[in-house]
Amino acid sequence: MWSWVAHRITGVTLFFFLFAHVIDTSMVRVSPEAYNTAVETYKNPIVGIMEVGLVAAFLFHGLNGIRVILVDFWSKGPRFQKQMTYGVLGIWVVLMIPFVIRHLSNVFGGGH
Amino acid sequence: MSTATTEAGAAPATSTTTMTVTVKILRYNPEVSEEQHWESYQVTAEPTDRVLDALHKVKWDLDGSLTFRRSCAHGVCGSDAMRINGKNRLACKTLLKDVNPSEPITVEPIKGLPVLKDLVVDMEPFFAAYRSVMPFLITTGNEPTRERLQSQKDRDRFDDTTKCILCAACTTSCPVYWTDGQYFGPQAIVGAHRFIFDSRDEGTDQRLEILNDQEGVWRCRTTFNCTEACPRGIEVTKAIQEVKRALIFRR
Secondary structure (H helix, E strand, O other): HHHHHOOOOOOOOHHHHHHHHHHHHHHHHHHHHHHHHHHHHHOHHHHHHHHHHHHHHHHHHHHHHHHHHHHHHOOHHHHHHHHHHHHHHHHHHHHHHHHHHHHHHHHHHHHO | OOOHHHHHHHHHHOOOOOOEEEEEEEEEEOOOOOOOOOEEEEEOOOOOHHHHHHHHHHHHHOOOOOOOOOOOOOOOOOOEEEEOOOEEEEEOOOOOHOOOOOOOOEOOOOOOOEEEEEEEEEHHHHHHHHHHOOOOOOOOOOOOOOOOOOOOHHHOOHHHHHHHHOOOOOHHOHHHHHHHOOOOHHHHHHHHHHHOOOOOOOOOOHHOOOHHHOHHHHHHOOHHHHHHHHOOOOOHHHHHHHHHHHHOOOO
């Protein structure tokens, strides 16, 4: 049940991110200068930390989405749903650790 | 001889470890108050007693107004499904030692159905959903003069869903059912699955059409609460998934 709750929450989060993302990306057609200003405002530690949350939500939603597809379309899926949940969490942690290290050292170290 | 039998009979009674258990029950009596409220009772019990035994002690010795359903008390009739420590279980199949008796044990009515009194809920919406999937053998043509034969393999196909005792533990553990009482619920789909995959039955298309409804199998979000709640160990979510697959691949 909790993987389903988390799937919903991350799904709604990503939906609202897409709103902002469509607006800021479409500004490049309106005026490239306005786009550059907008993207420039994203380069601060607060947004940097929000980006960690975004990638965390995106990775979980994507990986758990694969699990849900397997539950519905692989005949043995329902029997192995618990193991697949642990698999999702395991892969999520493995992918998050290097990302967080690399990303936060960019955000706070200023290295490019 | 007679003394030997008395000794043998008395020995287990002295060697058992009794304990005091607190049972916290969500009470409701519409004749007194519209509000549900918690009430705690202390009963003396053994670790191997069931939650149902504790409820009996409350009803028989402490508060006769406590109302709950039970019939066979051996996990067959499906009357005493309740929410024990936040999980749907049969009170007659749950031992006190398995639900952490050192803490108060909470007992609530199952969720999603209207509470009538204390732990008794109105099961009618649940049975109505079950009836609507036509849980009976549908055949055409003349009656055979002997039994309708079936291979062991064909029988095994739907063996899991024949175990259902209609206790409603699955349906009332489903978050979709809590928010949308129109959803058929896991049990009705289990009941339909039992006939959809029965080689002797000819009503498969009708039942699949009923479950193809907006409030049918597609409302299932595979949260697996039903599979975890089922006291008979039916893989409920697997049965729902098989009905979904039958709908997708039937043509």
